[in-house]
Amino acid sequence: MPFHVRTWRALLARDLTEATTAVEEGGSLCSAHFLVGDAKCGQALSLERAPTGTARVEPQDGLLVHANHFLQGEELGVREPLAEERRSTHLRQERLAARLAQAAERGSISVEDVEEALRDHEGYPDSVCRHESPLFPSDLNYRTALSVVLDLSARRLRSTPGPPCRSAYQALEI
Numbered sequence: 001m002p003f004h005v006r007t008w009r010a011l012l013a014r015d016l017t018e019a020t021t022a023v024e025e026g027g028s029l030c031s032a033h034f035l036v037g038d039a040k041c042g043q044a045l046s047l048e049r050a051p052t053g054t055a056r057v058e059p060q061d062g063l064l065v066h067a068n069h070f071l072q073g074e075e076l077g078v079r080e081p082l083a084e085e086r087r088s089t090h091l092r093q094e095r096l097a098a099r100l101a102q103a104a105e106r107g108s109i110s111v112e113d114v115e116e117a118l119r120d121h122e123g124y125p126d127s128v129c130r131h132e133s134p135l136f137p138s139d140l141n142y143r144t145a146l147s148v149v150l151d152l153s154a155r156r157l158r159s160t161p162g163p164p165c166r167s168a169y170q171a172l173e174i
Helices: 003-012 016-024 088-105 111-118
Strands: 032-038 043-050 053-057 146-151 156-161 170-173
Touching: 003 016, 003 032, 016 032, 016 043, 088 111, 111 146
Parallel strands: none
Antiparallel strands: 032 043, 043 053, 146 156, 156 170
């Protein structure tokens, strides 16, 4: 099933079970990560999809954090030979999890806590808020293109055009 059709089916789902089925069902030609949630049941799932199948990433200490690499690669038989200079995805995973864990220790995690964590520059330019590195030519460089925070309970999506350190989050009712 083409990636965009799978995504469309998940977005049209009426509940978490239906969205999960849309991600897990049928063959896949590419790898992708799907974070699906349902405000009615107050749950979210992290699903890693590969041509070999689907793996669920369970929350760690109540937090569900996912950067741009497989967390269940072994389960799916996926090998990601990340070069040393592309290790930033692991750094962002660890940093975001740590920032959100700090917020959770103070009580509950607010939308503002998530937005602030997504603006994090620890390890710049390979930070959570990623910026182009002077070590790479422009055609091989990466940066945060946009940032999105979805509050399922409030049914509100907040996003920034470009890196969140350069733009304020703008709300969109859904």
